[in-house]
Amino acid sequence: MTFRYDFAPTPFGDALAVFSDQGIVRFDLSEAADPSVPWLLENVAQQLQAAPEPDPGAADDLVSVLDDYFDGVPVRFDEHLPFDWRLTSGFARTALQVISEIEWGQTLSYGEVAVLAGHPGAARAVGTACRHTPFSIIVPVHRVVRADGTPGHYGAHPERKRYLLDLESQG
Incomplete structure (x- = not known):
C-alpha cells in the first residue's frame, strides 16, 4: 500500500x-x-x-x-472521491458515516447522530468521533450541533464551524 x-x-x-x-x-x-x-x-x-x-x-x-x-x-x-476509512473504527466510524449523510444546510444534534448510529445515549462519543475525525470538512462534522441548537466547538476553532454553517445556510 x-x-x-x-x-x-x-x-x-x-x-x-x-x-x-x-x-x-x-x-x-x-x-x-x-x-x-x-x-x-x-x-x-x-x-x-x-x-x-x-x-x-x-x-x-x-x-x-x-x-x-x-x-x-x-x-x-x-x-466525488472515494474515502478510505482505515483511520476510524467501531462506533466512531459508524457515527462519521451517519454524519456523512447529513444534507447541506441541515444539522443534527450529537444525540440525534447517536440514535441514528444505533447507540442512543452516546452523544459524548459522537462528539469524540467529530473531534478526532480524519476528514475535516469533507465529512461534515460541522453539521453536528448541541441539543439546544447552538453550534458548539470545532476543535480549537469554533469560528470555522460558524463560517461553514453560515456558508451552507446561504445556499
Missing part, C-alpha cells in the same frame, strides 16, 4: 490531504506553514504504519470540489 500527500487551499489555510490507493485517508485543516504539519505527517505515518510521500497534484480533484463547496455549491464529497 502506498500513501501520498498534497495540500489543498481552503479559506482557513492549506489543508493536508493524504491518499491511499483506495481513496482519501485524511484531510486536516492545519495550515501548511504551521510548524505542526511535520508532526501531522509523523502522526499519520504512525497511524498508517507507512510514511506518505509528497505528490504535488494528488489533491487536484479534491481542490476542484472544495472550490465548488466554498463557492456555495451544495456538494457531497463522498460522491
Whole structure:
C-alpha cells in the first residue's frame, strides 16, 4: 500500500490531504506553514504504519470540489472521491458515516447522530468521533450541533464551524 500527500487551499489555510490507493485517508485543516504539519505527517505515518510521500497534484480533484463547496455549491464529497476509512473504527466510524449523510444546510444534534448510529445515549462519543475525525470538512462534522441548537466547538476553532454553517445556510 502506498500513501501520498498534497495540500489543498481552503479559506482557513492549506489543508493536508493524504491518499491511499483506495481513496482519501485524511484531510486536516492545519495550515501548511504551521510548524505542526511535520508532526501531522509523523502522526499519520504512525497511524498508517507507512510514511506518505509528497505528490504535488494528488489533491487536484479534491481542490476542484472544495472550490465548488466554498463557492456555495451544495456538494457531497463522498460522491466525488472515494474515502478510505482505515483511520476510524467501531462506533466512531459508524457515527462519521451517519454524519456523512447529513444534507447541506441541515444539522443534527450529537444525540440525534447517536440514535441514528444505533447507540442512543452516546452523544459524548459522537462528539469524540467529530473531534478526532480524519476528514475535516469533507465529512461534515460541522453539521453536528448541541441539543439546544447552538453550534458548539470545532476543535480549537469554533469560528470555522460558524463560517461553514453560515456558508451552507446561504445556499
